[in-house]
Amino acid sequence: MRKFVSRAKRGLLVLSPIALAVAMVAAAAPASSGQEVSPALRAAMQRDLGLSSAQLSQYLRTERLAALQEKKLAAAQGRNYAGSWIEKQANGSFKLVVATTAIRPQKAAGVEIRQARHSFTSLNASKAQLDDVLAHGGRAPKGVYGWYVDLPSNSVVVSVGKGGQKAGIDFVAASGADAQTVRFEIAEEQPSLRMDVLGGYGYLRNPGDGYLYACSVGFSVFQGSNPGYTTAGHCGDAGEVVYYEPSQWTLGVRLGTFAASSFPSPGQTGNDYAWVRLDAVHTPRPTVEGYTSGDVTVRGGTEAAVGAAICRSGRTSGWRCGTIEAKNQTVNYSSGETILNLTRTTACSEGGDSGGSFITGPGQAQGVLSGGSGSCKGKLPNRRTRSYYQPLTPILQAYNLTLVTSP
Structure with missing residues (x-):
């Protein structure tokens, strides 16, 4: 100019x-x-x-x-x-x-x-060459956390962890970016996706057999200082990694791992409950996703009476309601497992809703979905639709968990 x-x-x-x-x-x-x-x-x-x-x-x-x-x-x-x-x-x-x-x-x-020294165009060109490595199927090496155009320093900053500078130099060289535009920045911590976890959210397992397996979050809990959530035992085994499901059958951010799980083999009898330990970057919230009905705050875990209205939340069918018909029911599933002490409700459910939250209108947490019959399709209510949940208190006691609540 x-x-x-x-x-x-x-x-x-x-x-x-x-x-x-x-x-x-x-x-x-x-x-x-x-x-x-x-x-x-x-x-x-x-x-x-x-x-x-x-x-x-x-x-x-x-x-x-x-x-x-x-x-x-x-x-x-x-x-x-x-x-x-x-x-x-x-x-x-x-x-x-x-x-x-x-x-x-x-x-x-x-x-x-x-x-x-460097024009905005030349800085963006260097960053674009780093991006092109990923666009063509490459990956950022371990220790390289990211890169961006930093206007005040008139450079492309490559953020690396401690000990990651050599990997960063090699990455820049391989990309063909102008090294004169690049400077390295040592970062204390690698960025991670963070999210609030609510009851009723969908999550996925990817055990590597070519299939994804879907279930739903129950209730937010803590085991000591470890955050997590309750869910159904048939949703996964201890040590398995789970991922948030931002849209159906899409793997999102890693949530954590199954800390413990209880579910019998076919022909045997037992419980159907588990809890997932969240990675530390995520926050368990005292809330159940209401989908189009508005979220519900978890205020406690007082057990509701037979005949009480109850609603459940899950990733497949969303927010569905019914009444409690019976408690302590033994259920023999078609796959051969027998589950004890379930609560029977008239709420409908679908595959993938397993593990999801059952809660009363005043916000009292009741349990997590184990299984059901009928479906949420067609005219409701009807006599065919039943859902069974594993009561919450035995889950909390089994794993020494504390329910996350809000006044």
């Missing part, structure tokens, strides 16, 4: 493109005071960004200016554009910075023009 110049020519003031862009924005949009941000959001921003009220207002004005100018500033710099960002200064105020590979010094009102 050309140096800022003013001269008289036929009575006109001629400005450089960047100055013209700044002037146009300033004329079109008055400075924002930041008052349009809700009080709750302002308070959260002040808390988490460490700002005073005055500093936050000044930041919001700078943010507004940046949002309005970004495209104009990039266009003014053309191929020399090396990015723009909001930068906090030592005195706590904020400014908008525009980087350029142009050699000539430049000025613009309200904006700092800073020289850079």
Whole structure:
């Protein structure tokens, strides 16, 4: 971009493109005071960004200016554009910075023009070459956590774990990316997906036999300081890994592993319960997924009476309700297993709902789905539909678990 110049020519003031862009924005949009941000959001921003009220207002004005100018500033710099960002200064105020590979010094009102070595285009090209390794079936080596374009440092940052720098160097070299644009950053911890786990969520096992097996989350629990959830014993064996199911039959983030499981072999008798120990990055919530009916907060585990209304949540049929017909029922399943002490309900269920939550309207957790007859298809209620759940209390006692509740 050309140096800022003013001269008289036929009575006109001629400005450089960047100055013209700044002037146009300033004329079109008055400075924002930041008052349009809700009080709750302002308070959260002040808390988490460490700002005073005055500093936050000044930041919001700078943010507004940046949002309005970004495209104009990039266009003014053309191929020399090396990015723009909001930068906090030592005195706590904020400014908008525009980087350029142009050699000539430049000025613009309200904006700092800073020289850079690599253009925005060249930085993105280097990152794209790293991405292309994955696009063509390659994988990031162990110890390489990720990469991104870092505008203030004018580089492509490759984040590596301790001891992972050699792997990072080899990865960059193999990709063909311009090594001069790359710098390495040592990260303390590898990023991981995190999620709140609710009763009724679907999860999958992938034991490697060519099939995926689906079940549902029961109730959030803790065993000491270890988070987890209850589910049905026939859903998996101790040590098996489970994955969240973001959409049906899609493997999502790893949730954890079966910590313990009880389910008899065909021809034998026993219980049908288990618990999954969550990986530490996930949070068990005192909530049951209500799908289209609204989530239900788990407030306790008081056992409901025969005849009480009860609802269940599961990944296949969602939120379904019925009444408790009987307790302590022995059920002989068609596959040959006999399960003791189940509670019989008129709620419908489908395959994949196993392990899911049974809860009362006031939020009292009852148990996890073991099995059923009939289906959720057709007119409901009907005489054919039954579901059986393993009561929760024996599960908690068997594995020394504490139910996660909310007042």
